[in-house]
Amino acid sequence: MKKEVNLDEVLVEVGEFGWYQVRIYGLILLPIFFSAVYSSQYIFAAAAVDYRCKVPECESNPPTFEINGWGPWAYPEDGGSCDRLLPLNDTCERGSFHPILTQTCNSWVYQNTDSMVYTFDLACEEWRRTLVGSMHSAGLFVALPLTAFISDTFGRRVAVIGTAVAPALVGLIRSFSTSYVMYVTLEFLDSAVGAGVYSSGFILALEMVGLKRRVLGGNIISCTFALGQAFVALVAWAVPEWRTLTRVLYVPSFIFIVYCFFLEESVRWLLSKGNKKEAARIIFKAAEVNKKKLSPETIRQLTEEDEIVQDKPETEPEKxxxxxxxxxxxxxxxxxxxxxxxxxxxxxxxxxxxxxxxxxxxxxxxxxxxxxxxxxxxxxxxxxxxxxxxxxxxxxxxxxxxxxxxxxxxxxxxxxxxxxxxxxxxxxxxxxxxxxxxxxxxxxxxxxxxxxxxxxxxxxxxxxxxxxxxxxxxxxxxxxxxxxxxxxxxxxxxxxxxxxxxxxxxxxxxxxxxxxxxxxxxxxxxxxxxxxxxxx
CATH class of the missing domain: 1.20.1250.20 (MFS general substrate transporter like domains)
Structure with missing residues (x-):
């Protein structure tokens, strides 16, 4: 009686986590590492920055964040982040400002220039700063179904390579943003085209691992993601200015273009699509790399073309x-x-x-x-x-x-x-x-x-x-x-x-x-x- 290829049994023969799987994991872990970087980078690029109202009557030239003692009579009790006391004349002496009446600030002095909060002058508009993270999360609602469709329709390999390379281009363009709207739009697009790399890479890696090594494989991926998050904080510590930080983090992902020549498709996906010939080629290659010998029965199942035609025609409703x-x-x-x-x-x-x-x-x-x-x-x-x-x-x-x-x-x-x-x-x-x-x-x-x-x-x-x-x-x-x-x-x-x-x-x-x-x-x-x- 003819039967379909049982990949889980074949993987036992090939090796459930041999050198072939190690190589596949090595290739997949790198884009997953960078996906963690990209999912966290906005926390530092759009970090909160201390700021104060600019008081032209009292500022040095150029103004510094330190207030040099005049703050108590120029700012209200709330500290002067968004309002300043109303000036009575052009001097910076005690008594030169109204003790109660305030006016809304129209310019600010920032503690540092590293965050995009300074670049786009977002003082007193905290919602615009936090919207960056919300836009990144919103991009996931596009990324996940889009990546799933590509992965299940065109293959896990296409999904991984596409979602690994696309953020590099979007991130690089974002580093040259000339307006806040451009920045948040590209933040959304970054997530929309790149956030699916984790799920597509996870599935591609897991589908080539035997069931006894499935948990090990999954946790290696999870630990890699955690290390990627820690890495982005380390890089941000060394390169705090957001434009430079973005370029340093994103440009390396262009290298994933070469994955077109090295990354193999998921055998399980190929079999589900009826492409037994390509699946067999990869299985034979994996067995060779792992130095394993396949049984005659497995070789027969993989090489006999009749198996594809006569085992698969199931009924029309089934199809x-x-x-x-x-x-x-x-x-x-x-x-x-x-x-x-x-x-x-x-x-x-x-x-x-x-x-x-x-x-x-x-x-x-x-x-x-x-x-x-x-x-x-x-x-x-x-x-x-x-x-x-x-x-x-x-x-x-x-x-x-x-x-x-x-x-x-x-x-x-x-x-x-x-x-x-x-x-x-x-x-x-x-x-x-x-x-x-x-x-x-x-x-x-x-x-x-x-x-x-x-x-x-x-x-x-x-x-x-x-x-x-x-x-x-x-x-x-x-x-x-x-x-x-x-x-x-x-x-x-x-x-x-x-x-x-x-x-x-x-x-x-x-x-x-x-x-x-x-x-x-x-x-x-x-x-x-x-x-x-x-x-x-």
Whole structure:
């Protein structure tokens, strides 16, 4: 009886994480590293800068940020950021300004010229500064579905190369921005054309790794992203001026053009599209690089052309299923439930992740070091994901991460203010656990959907997750109603996500599903070592 190629069994023969996969990972990790840089650069390029009203009567030439003692009689009690006391004459003596009446400033003196806040004169318009981050997040709503369509239609390789190179051009042009509108427009475009490199690279890398090395591969990618975030703070510390910083960070990505000659397509995607010849070529190459010998049965399956024609013609209705992604999802109650549950998970992890990170650069001390530490604390979380997912299973590991995160954040606001070390520990524990959940959810979500829909449905979940990223910066406003409310919301969402884990199947030691039917039956699919007995 003729049967289709079982890629998971073939990968065992080829080597689940041999030198071929190491080389693929080496190529993919570099653009993922830079995607972390580009997702964080605006925090420093559009950093808040201290400024004060310019008082022509008192300024030196050129004016400096220091006020040299005249501030108390020239500025109102609020410090003189947006208003100054009304001048009574052209001198800068005590009594030369009205003691109460003020006037709105029309020019400012900035503490430094590094941020685009100075370049585009955004003093007293904080909303325009923070809009830069919002525009970057908004670009994700274009990037994720666009990249998913390209990836599932034209291939993972095309998606990775395109999203890796495009930001270099957009970022370079943005560094020459002549207006605020031009800057924020290009910030949106930067994210729209480049933010999908993480998901496309993640899937390309994961689809060529055996199931026993899937968690390891996923966590290597997550750690690379964390290192990229720390790297951007280090570079910004050394090169603080935003135009120069942007050029230093973006120009290196032009090198990804050469990936056209080195990066191979996903074998799993090729097989799903019926291109067995190209898939076989890559598998044989991988086996050669890994110094592995394929079994005669595997070689026969890969080389016999009749297998493609006679194993694939399924029925006409079956063929039409692959034509409509929306129809496949809507017809499957199981996939629909998973899609809703996964979307809520993603909203939760992004909401808490960014909610805890949002104020890192405003903490006491060096803002660059604070940001680096906030990024690097994620790595222990990813390590815990690696240790627990394959040992205790996906569900119990992720559920525990959600519950511990929720508990630590709910307890945090009730710790007395003088016990700073305990507050810090609970905050770091929450960040560590949500980082673990974030990394694990990427892997778990990828395992719940069939190959033909995997990137599209993963993108839908990630797309929904961006809602959490958009709302997270607004959580400080909740303090006006109750000091502990932001953390109570974080905790409630984490606990709810943990409970929703009960609605999805365990995917530990199961092969990646290639069809909707296989995905629906994950919970009853036999494990690889049992599969041969059932077939016989």
């Amino acid at each position: 039409k299923k692959t034509d409509s992604i929306v129809l496949q999802v809507l017809k499957s109650r199981v996939i629909m439930i998973r899609l809703v549950v996964c979307s809520f998970w993603w909203i939760t992890v992004t909401f808490i992740y960014y909610g805890l990170s949002i104020n890192s650069v405003s903490l006491a001390g060096n803002s660059y070091i604070n940001f680096m530490l906030t990024a690097l604390i994620e790595i222990p979380g990813y390590f815990m994901s690696f240790v627990t997912l394959d040992r205790f299973g996906r569900k119990s590991s992720i559920m525990s991460a959600f519950f511990i995160c929720g508990l630590s954040l709910v307890c945090l606001p009730f710790i007395p203010g003088h016990i700073i070390w305990l507050q810090t520990c609970l905050n770091l524990l929450g960040k560590l656990c949500i980082s673990m959940a974030f990394s694990s959810i990427y892997i778990y979500t990828s395992e719940l959907y069939p190959t033909s829909l995997r990137h599209t449905l993963l993108a839908v979940c990630s797309f929904c997750g961006r809602l959490g990223q958009l709302v997270a910066p607004q959580t400080p406003l909740l303090v006006a109603y109750m000091d502990s409310l932001p953390y109570l919301v974080f905790g409630a969402m984490a606990a709810t996500s943990g409970m929703l884990m009960l609605l999805t199947p365990e995917t530990l030691n199961t092969n990646l599903p290639d069809t909707v039917t296989q995905a629906e039956n994950i919970s009853v699919v036999p494990k690889p070592n049992q599969r041969r007995d059932i077939i016989e």
